[in-house]
Amino acid sequence: MALTVVSDTGRAWRLTERIGNGSEGVVYAVDDPRPLVAKLVPDPPAPAGYRRRVARLVRQRREPRTVRLLAGTPVRIAWPLAAVRTDGPPDGAVDGYLMADLRRDHHPFAHLLAPAARRTALPRATWATALTAAHALARLVADLHAEGYVVGDLKPDNLWADGQGRVxxxxxxxxxxxxxxxxxxxxxxxxxxxxxxxxxxQPGTPPDRAADDFVLAVLVHQLLTDGLHPFAGHPGDGGAYLSYDDNVLHGRCRLLDRASVVLPRSAPPVDLLPRRLRDLFRTAFAAGAVRPSASGWAEALAAEAAPNRLRGCAADARHVYTVERPWCPWCDLAETVAQQRGCAPGATERDGNAWPR
Incomplete structure (x- = not known):
């Protein structure tokens, strides 16, 4: 049976297909001429507090700081447009809100990170696209911070990107x-x-901008290294791998200490990153260091995305890399993967794992 949601003013919308779910909510398509979706949160920790939170966000959409964030096209933020509840008995109703359907102009962010998905969804994307997306993401986070917002749960599942690197x-x-x-x-x-x-x-401990800045650095690293998490790898001391978080807590990151983790030979090399960005990553991940801000990342990434900082590969026009590299790292990586698989380098065109494949 189709669900119906109702706003505080009594306007009703019919929900159609279920299109996604996360750790807390479920997202449905909305039967409306405008590209809308509805997020419903069946069991928030504090239902009354959640309703008040959404109501405040809906109201803030008309404030100058939010108007600035929402200006321009395509939409950068799926801001709550109206608070809604499922149409049913008050004690059994589910709260949520309407927001813009980002699928109209974007793909899930993971499609830009994962080689197999990128090959299908964004076949023209190159490393230059990744740089553009990294800059767009840093600029977005910087704009949010400037207006007093902290994302707190910055992650690929909450992000979207298009073929031009807009986020x-x-x-x-x-x-x-x-x-x-x-x-x-x-x-x-x-x-x-x-x-x-x-x-x-402890639950309820509020995050701050510095927490966002750390995760921003993780995401930028993933964008520029073919999806590789900066804290990926088995412990270099021979211990068991437990999780990314365990590696984070113990500082296991090849940018900080090459011997701290063991990665496969197919991992993109560290030196495909421009020196300026490598220095920023090390500062972002080093214990006790003052992390680069989102605006600092945006400035550095804009500089590295400039045409005079990029080089095209003579062997494959789709390979793009920093001018600091004397030869193409993606060709090297394709050859390494091919050797591991016991096939000719050209076979990686079909199923390899480097930009733009």
């Missing part, structure tokens, strides 16, 4: 913000995308 974000209801002097703390966190100081933190 958008959803799940605004989990952000941290202040409204009329009341703090609405960030409520969520995701393994592998959590700053070290927040790993194991």
């Amino acid at each position: 958008a974000i959803a799940d605004v209801d989990s952000w941290q913000f202040t409204d009329a002097g009341e703090l609405f703390p960030g409520r969520m966190g995701t393994p592998g995308y959590t700053a070290p100081e927040r790993i194991g933190a």
Whole structure:
């Protein structure tokens, strides 16, 4: 049976297909001429508090700071447009909100990170596209911070990208913000995308911008290294691999210490990253260091994405890399993968794992 949701003003919308779900909510398509979806949260920790949070976000959409964030096309933020509840008995109703359907202009962010998905969904994407997307993401986070918002649960599942490297974000209801002097703390966190100081933190401990800056660096690294998490790898001391978070807590990251982790030969090399970005990553991940801000990342990434900082491969026009490299790292990586598989390098065109494949 189709679901119907109703706003506080009594307007009703019919929900059609279920198109996704996350750790807290379920997303449905909406029967409406506008590209809308509805997020329903069946069991928030504090239902009344959640309704108040969504109502404040809906109201803030008309404030100058939010108007600035929502300006331009395509949409960068799936902002709550109207608070809704399922049409049923009050004690059994489910709360949620309507937001823009980012699928109209974007693909899931993971399609840009994962080689197999990228090959199908974004076949023209290159490393230059990844640089553009990294800059767009850093600029978006910097703009949010400038207007007083903290994402708190920054991760690929909340992000979207298109073939030109433009980036958008959803799940605004989990952000941290202040409204009329009341703090609405960030409520969520995701393994592998959590700053070290927040790993194991008490529930309800509010995040800060520095926590976003750490995860931003993780995502930028993944964009520029074919999806490789910067804290990936088995412990170099021979211990058992437990999780990204365990590696984060113990500083196991090849950018900090090459001997701290063991990675397969097929992992993209460190030196495909420009020196300026490598230095930023090391500062972002080093214990006790003041992390580069989102605006700092945006500035550095914009500089590295400039045409005079990029080089095209003579052997494959789709391979793009930094001018600091004397030869193409993607050709090297394709040859390494082919040798491991016992096939000719050209076979990686079909199923390899490097840009733009």
